[in-house]
Amino acid sequence: MPKGPTKRRPQTTARLLQAAQETFAERGFYGSSIEVICERAGLTRGAFYSNFRTKEELFFALFDLHAQRVIDRLTRAVEELNTAGDPVRSLLMRMGAVDEIERRWYLLSTEFTLHAIRHPETGRVLAEHDRRLREEIVLVLARLFDRLGRTPTVDLDLLARLTAAVHEGSLAQSLVEPDSLAPEQLAVTFLPPLIDTVSRPAHPEA
Known part of the structure; x- marks a missing residue:
């Protein structure tokens, strides 16, 4: 016992x-x-x-909790793809949703990223945690292309990195200028045409 x-x-x-x-x-x-x-x-x-063992290790435990929250949100978005009239917009709106928890996490994770850049060993640990989260985003992107009937022509891991960069950069600008830019605006405006550019029809007409 x-x-x-x-x-x-x-x-x-x-x-x-x-x-x-x-x-x-x-x-x-x-x-x-x-x-x-x-x-x-x-x-x-x-x-x-x-x-x-350290304050850094405590941060990474919080990172994993937040990553699970993101994964849960993306999983719900994937479940809705088959019924969404505009699956790309639906997914991007879900990914771009920002509440107070997301705002606080962004501020903390941005500060910690700078810390990780200054300390290479910590940076390697952060990169591994990022990689695991990115694997989940890749699965979501693969499901999205399948739903659209398109085949990606680029590496989905790189596309996941780009998607994350757009999200994080847009969020930074939105937090500074909340009345000028919604958190999801850049992604909703520019990622849909990008999706078409980096893919081709899965079953092209003969």
């Missing part, structure tokens, strides 16, 4: 993640110390180090 600490571990981890999410949102990655996170969670430093 599991001992007490083993049964409590998931609860401790959840409290640390919640506290980190709130603290990072308020102070940013650099401004959030392990001490402050532990204090907010009502836990000791020992409890922290029994779950995470």
